[in-house]
Amino acid sequence: MVYSLLKYLILGPWLRLIFWPKVEGREYVPATGPAILASNHLSFSDSIFMPLMVKRRVTFVAKQEYFTGRGLKGWLTKMFFVGTGTIPVDRSGGRAAQAAIDTGLRVLREGHIFGIYPEGTRSPDGRLYRGKTGVARLALESGAPVIPVVMLNSDVVQPPGKLLPKIKRVRIRFGPPMDFSRYRGMAGDRFIERAVTDEIMYELMELSGREYVDVYAQKVKSGQAKSGRSNPAEPSEPSQSSSAVAA
Template sequence: MLYGLMKYVILGPWLKLIFWPQVEGRENVPGTGPAIIASNHLSFSDSIFMPLMVKRKVTFVAKAEYFTGKGLKGWLVKKFFVGTGTIPVDRSGGRAAQAALDTQLAVLRAGNLAGIYPEGTRSPDGRLYRGKTGVARLALDSGARVVPVVMLNADEIQPPGKLLPKIKRVKIRFGQPLDFSRYAGMSGDRFVERAITDEIMYELMELSGREYVDIYAQKIKNQQLKAAAGKLTAESPTDSLAA
């Protein structure tokens, strides 16, 4: 009920009025039955724009911390995620990734749409990075087709670190559904899962026209954090000078 209110009454009409979305290939999303919506990830606003442009509910999972924030901001974030049908998952333990996949598998087995970002995190620079094989495992375990979708300019509208988006036309492109039934019964085979994941990432690269980098995005982010920490240390006064 809350999802429908957010989509059709609150967010949907305002999104169309302010950002006048240009959506290509929306007909590639099946009208019934399970499917995996696999998207590139450029901005926080991806989770707003894309699901609101699909006629059916697209369920994503998000870390539980988004649902437990304090104060007005925490309350607003929680209401947004609840209203858009996002499911909280505890990602603090060692089985965090599996817990997220199990949750999405239940969504698919109920005949619904499950959304996933194969890169696992937002792109640090707009390029497309190596996909994690969870999306392949999900496809194999559920038998669902994968619909690739790309956000073409979300990083221009809301760059990382920016709270308020720029007023600019949103551009989204859906590709043809990918069928991996030829690999039925091969879940757990890491070579098969890598091949499926790479095929999905290739489709995202073709649809987006973005440069592909065969490295995990999180590795780049970790390197950037380490470099930033090193820079701060180098610029900080020494203990003797600060005394």
């Protein structure tokens, strides 16, 4: 109920009016059945714009703390994530990756769409970074097709460190479904999972036109933090748990 209200009556119409999104390839998203939307990650707003441009509900996962805050701010935060189709996962005990995978598999087995950022975090500089293999595990265990999708300019619409977005046209591009049925029964093979992940990242590179860097984005961010070049004003990751799924 909350999801439908936000998407179709509140957020959706206003975002379309203000940012007039240009969406290419939306027909590649299946009308029914399970699918994995694998996206690059440039901005906090990715988890807002992309799901709202898909006719079906797109489910992400996020850390449980976003759903347990107190006061008006805590309630508004919870309503936002509930309204955007986000499911909380327990990140305690170092099981965030497995919890995200388990949740994703449940969503897919129920015939729905699961969204994931294979890079595991937002890009620190707009380039595309090495993918984590959780997306491959989801694809191989569920048998669902992977729909590559790229945010083309969300880092311009809402640059890192900026709370409020600029009024610019949002551009999103979906690619043809990727079928990995040739690897049926090979989930858990780390070489196969790496190959599948790299194939997905290559497609994201082709769709986006962004430079690819064969290093984990989090490693780059950690290096920046140690050298004093981190941005403390950058908004929190809304989908950190769903994206940081298994190296």
